[in-house]
Amino acid sequence: MGKKRKQIEAEVVEPEEIPERPKRTLLGWKDKSLVPDEETDSKVFRNKEKVLITCSRRINYRYRHLMLNMVSILPHCKKDNKVESKATKGATMNELVELRSCSSCLFFECRKHKDLYLWMAKCPNGPSVKFLVNAVYTMEELKLTGNHLKGSRPILTFSNNFDKDAHWKLLKEMIIQIFGTPKEHRKSKPYHDHVFVFSIVDDHIWFRNYQISDKGPREDREKMTLIEVGPRFCLNPIKIFGGSFGGPTLYENPFFVSPNQIRALEKRKKAGKFAKKVKAKTRRKMHELSNPLEPDEFADMWKE
Amino acid sequence: MGIFDKEPVMFEEDGEEDLDEEASESGSEEDEDVKLTEPSKNSIYNRDGLLDKLGDICWPENAGWIHRLSIDVNQEQEVDVNDDLTREAAFVMQALEGTKEAFEKLKSMKINCFRPPDYYAEMVKTDSHMEKVKGKLLSEKRKIEEAEERRKARESKKLSKEIQAQKQKERAKQKKEEIESVKKWRKQRQQSGFAVGEKDADMNLPFEDGKTFERSNKKRPGVAPGDRSGGKAKRGVGNPNKQKKREFRNSKFGSGGRKGLKKQNTAETTDDIRSFNGGKVTGNKKRKSFCMTSKISLLSICTTMFDSMLELITQAASNSLFIFCFCNLIIAILLVVSKSSSELGQQGEIPLTVVINTCTNHKQGTYGKQVFDENKMLRNVDQVSYSHEAPVVDKEESGNIHHNKDEEEDDDDELRRRVEEFIEKVNKEWKAESLRSSRLV
Numbered sequence: 072m073g074k075k076r077k078q079i080e081a082e083v084v085e086p087e088e089i090p091e092r093p094k095r096t097l098l099g100w101k102d103k104s105l106v107p108d109e110e111t112d113s114k115v116f117r118n119k120e121k122v123l124i125t126c127s128r129r130i131n132y133r134y135r136h137l138m139l140n141m142v143s144i145l146p147h148c149k150k151d152n153k154v155e156s157k158a159t160k161g162a163t164m165n166e167l168v169e170l171r172s173c174s175s176c177l178f179f180e181c182r183k184h185k186d187l188y189l190w191m192a193k194c195p196n197g198p199s200v201k202f203l204v205n206a207v208y209t210m211e212e213l214k215l216t217g218n219h220l221k222g223s224r225p226i227l228t229f230s231n232n233f234d235k236d237a238h239w240k241l242l243k244e245m246i247i248q249i250f251g252t253p254k255e256h257r258k259s260k261p262y263h264d265h266v267f268v269f270s271i272v273d274d275h276i277w278f279r280n281y282q283i284s285d286k287g288p289r290e291d292r293e294k295m296t297l298i299e300v301g302p303r304f305c306l307n308p309i310k311i312f313g314g315s316f317g318g319p320t321l322y323e324n325p326f327f328v329s330p331n332q333i334r335a336l337e338k339r340k341k342a343g344k345f346a347k348k349v350k351a352k353t354r355r356k357m358h359e360l361s362n363p364l365e366p367d368e369f370a371d372m373w374k375e
Numbered sequence: 376m377g378i379f380d381k382e383p384v385m386f387e388e389d390g391e392e393d394l395d396e397e398a399s400e401s402g403s404e405e406d407e408d409v410k411l412t413e414p415s416k417n418s419i420y421n422r423d424g425l426l427d428k429l430g431d432i433c434w435p436e437n438a439g440w441i442h443r444l445s446i447d448v449n450q451e452q453e454v455d456v457n458d459d460l461t462r463e464a465a466f467v468m469q470a471l472e473g474t475k476e477a478f479e480k481l482k483s484m485k486i487n488c489f490r491p492p493d494y495y496a497e498m499v500k501t502d503s504h505m506e507k508v509k510g511k512l513l514s515e516k517r518k519i520e521e522a523e524e525r526r527k528a529r530e531s532k533k534l535s536k537e538i539q540a541q542k543q544k545e546r547a548k549q550k551k552e553e554i555e556s557v558k559k560w561r562k563q564r565q566q567s568g569f570a571v572g573e574k575d576a577d578m579n580l581p582f583e584d585g586k587t588f589e590r591s592n593k594k595r596p597g598v599a600p601g602d603r604s605g606g607k608a609k610r611g612v613g614n615p616n617k618q619k620k621r622e623f624r625n626s627k628f629g630s631g632g633r634k635g636l637k638k639q640n641t642a643e644t645t646d647d648i649r650s651f652n653g654g655k656v657t658g659n660k661k662r663k664s665f666c667m668t669s670k671i672s673l674l675s676i677c678t679t680m681f682d683s684m685l686e687l688i689t690q691a692a693s694n695s696l697f698i699f700c701f702c703n704l705i706i707a708i709l710l711v712v713s714k715s716s717s718e719l720g721q722q723g724e725i726p727l728t729v730v731i732n733t734c735t736n737h738k739q740g741t742y743g744k745q746v747f748d749e750n751k752m753l754r755n756v757d758q759v760s761y762s763h764e765a766p767v768v769d770k771e772e773s774g775n776i777h778h779n780k781d782e783e784e785d786d787d788d789e790l791r792r793r794v795e796e797f798i799e800k801v802n803k804e805w806k807a808e809s810l811r812s813s814r815l816v
Contacts, residue, residue, distance in 0.1 A: 116438030143499050198428040210500060213511045220490065221497045227443070228473030230450040237425040244429055247445050254442055262490040263444075263481065268470045273456040279466050283474055285489055297470050300499065313424060321425050325418040 118253035122148040123173040128155060130181040136209040137187075138179050140302045143210075144280065145250065146222035146258035149173060164316045168194040175249050176315075186330045189306065191245060192315045198241060199316055201309045203330070205275070208303035217282035217298030219265040224252040225280075226263055232271035238311055238322045239271065265300060274326060276306040440480065446473040695812055699805065 122145055126138050130153070142150045149171055154164070168176050175197070178190035187207070192199035208215065227250060233243040246269060252259050268279040281297040311322035434442065448469045454462050478488050498505075613621075627638075 116435055116442060118434075118438075118442050193432050197432050198425075211504070213508050216508050216512065218498050218500045218505060221499045224444060226474055226477045227445040228448050228469055228477075229445060230469060231447050232450060234447070237422040237429075238420075241425045241429045243445075244433055247443055248432065248434070251442070251444055260496060261487075262494070263477070263486075263488050264490050266470050266474050266477075268466050268473070270450065270466060270469055272454050272462065272465075275456075277462075277466065279470065281467070281470050283488075295471065295474065297467055297474075311425065313428060319421075319424070320419050321421045321428065323418040323420070 118251075118256075120147055120175065120248055120251075120253050121171075121173040122249055123151055123168050123171050123176045124148050124179075125151040125154050125167070125176070126179040127181055128153050129184060130179065131184055131187070133207055133209065134179055134181050134187045134204075136211060137204075137207050137302055137304065140210045141177060143221060144225075145252065147253055147256050148177075154178070161317050164190075164192075165194060168192075168315075177249065178316075183331075188309075190316065191249060193245060193248070194315045197315060198245070198321065199312045199314065199318075200242065200245065201312075202276075202306040203309055203327070204304050204306060206303065206305040208301060210301040212301060215299050215301035215303075217265075217284075217300035219282045219300055220260045220262065222252070222256075222258045223260040223262055223264050224254070225250070226266040227251055228266060228268050230270035233269075238308070241311065242276070242308065243269075266297070274307075274324070276308070278302075278304050278306065441484065441486075444477065446476050448472045448476075695808060 124138060124142055124145075126135065130138075142148055151167065151171060154167070164176065164178065174194060176190065176192045176194060178192070180188040180190065182188065187204040189202040189204050190199060191202065227247060229243055229246075233239045250267060263283070265280060265282050268277070268281065270277050280300045280302065282300045284296050284298055286294055286296065307327060308322070308324050309327050310320055310324070313319040313321050449472075450465070450469065452465070454465045456462060481488050500508075
């Protein structure tokens with residue numbers, strides 16, 4: 072009430088000189104002069120990405136360690152408990168993500184204790200990708216000797232293959248949003264001392280993480296050396312869905328053969344040995360019948 | 376857009392059907408690589424849908440690069456997936472280029488990229504883990520170094536002998552050359568003539584003996600094959616006698632070494648009488664020695680013979696006179712025997728006196744030497760008698776006898792003197808006895 076009077080008085084006395092007090096609204100102080108600023112502020116981009124990292128039950132030790140490595144690399148993530156395998160797809164996952172107020176999810180699904188599938192999804196209505204993960208090397212490998220600050224913002228490098236096709240572009244955008252640490256995140260650290268490498272080789276996405284170490288003076292960038300920190304993995308995209316953990320299939324990898332199929336084929340190969348032998352024999356017989364031999368001149372030479 | 380809308384639907388349906396066919400086909404086909412190319416035509420690829428979604432999720436474009444921090448690196452070469460080394464190298468190259476670009480951009484924005492050395496914060500890997508990494512790296516380094524050293528040692532061992540030989544040759548050569556040069560110089564000086572003096576001429580240079588190429592007698596100390604101390608044991612500390620004694624006792628009483636034969640006799644050791652006393656009578660004197668007993672036994676035999684003879688005679692005749700006569704008879708016989716051969720009369724006398732001696736002596740005691748002489752004579756006499764019993768006609772034997780005679784002539788002079796003395800003694804005693812006997816009677 073007092074303020075209203077003052078405001079009126081102020082307006083009456085000096086309408087132009089004194090800056091107006093910000094109007095108090097339910098949403099907060101609203102200052103007329105600042106309104107355009109706020110509008111521009113709203114245009115100022117703030118990366119509020121949060122990633123939920125979970126895994127399925129009966130996950131292998133190696134894949135669990137990979138998941139934990141991802142948790143340590145991405146400071147803007149939240150780790151959640153194991154998810155029941157039956158209820159992974161569809162609604163439950165979306166609910167879980169929303170519950171934890173995250174905007175994206177990395178879900179590690181382990182099948183048959185052997186195969187690891189990685190779901191990368193933007194929630195609530197973004198696209199989701201299912202990958203098959205190969206060639207996993209965790210950070211605990213003693214051969215990966217590098218080390219970097221926990222929570223420092225990485226530099227993301229992509230090979231130019233990513234711009235060649237639509238699905239690669241989509242994947243690139245998703246990767247940037249999920250793997251890139253938001254600026255001014257609470258847990259982020261100031262300096263840039265590691266770099267992520269995403270490159271497409273043989274229709275697989277290869278991931279590497281290197282530490283940037285400088286031995287010489289800072290100005291001399293030629294003396295930069297890269298030491299691998301880890302982890303390492305290779306992603307084979309299977310399908311891209313329009314919705315989060317489901318929805319219409321936007322992309323299907325034509326060259327993808329599920330590991331189950333591969334194993335089945337191997338077994339069948341071994342199983343069909345006898346049948347193949349029989350076939351080969353019959354083929355040989357047919358061949359011999361169709362091409363009779365010329366009579367041998369020397370066949371009776373050594374006969375007694 | 377309409378057309379595009381239809382296509383995905385059709386594709387989906389076709390895709391499902393074809394997938395079923397593929398599954399069955401792929402099972403029957405033998406070649407796995409071929410089947411992959413077939414479904415590639417039927418897979419879903421909704422480009423528009425993808426691009427739509429991309430637009431949905433994309434950040435506003437006015438958001439600066441600083442939020443993205445993404446760099447696109449030009450990948451020039453096609454990398455072979457299976458070649459690990461080149462693949463990794465390609466990744467590293469990509470990372471390097473990306474970081475360089477990014478750092479340039481960051482620098483332009485005046486953002487510090489590198490971490491200052493005093494900035495300590497939590498790292499992605501724990502310190503304990505980094506310790507393990509460090510340990511592993513160090514161990515690898517050590518292994519490599521050790522392997523290198525071992526290889527070098529092996530090679531050097533092979534070469535060492537050759538090198539040694541070469542070095543020796545070189546040294547010898549050098550020595551030779553030096554000597555030659557000095558000799559030459561001296562010759563030259565001699566030829567040119569010098570007025571220095573005689574001193575220089577007598578320079579006995581140590582290498583001019585001509586003995587340079589012989590080995591010196593200096594031996595390396597203590598490298599005998601049985602020496603287990605490696606030649607470094609102290610040899611000169613103890614008393615050498617004591618050492619020798621110790622070694623001897625070790626070899627004799629100690630254990631070890633070659634089996635069995637150490638304490639057995641060999642041909643040399645059986646005849647080794649060094650340990651015995653050397654003829655002295657030591658120890659128990661009551662026990663008579665072997666040599667004395669032998670001599671004494673001979674004497675005793677002779678004396679007993681004579682005793683028995685004389686006892687018989689005395690038993691036969693109580694009179695001393697008779698005994699005297701009997702002795703003379705014996706002497707006479709002996710003389711005759713000796714004279715018939717025309718030998719030394721002295722010899723004949725001598726046995727007589729000897730016989731007399733025996734007669735006297737056996738009663739009074741034995742004179743060892745005299746008995747010895749008697750025996751000697753007796754033997755001579757026997758010799759002589761044997762020679763005479765052979766046919767006297769035989770002149771050859773007589774010749775021999777003459778030879779024997781000649782040898783014994785020198786000895787006989789002494790004997791003569793002795794004999795004469797004993798005769799006198801005996802006569803005196805006989806007289807004494809006769810007097811006594813006469814007195815008694």
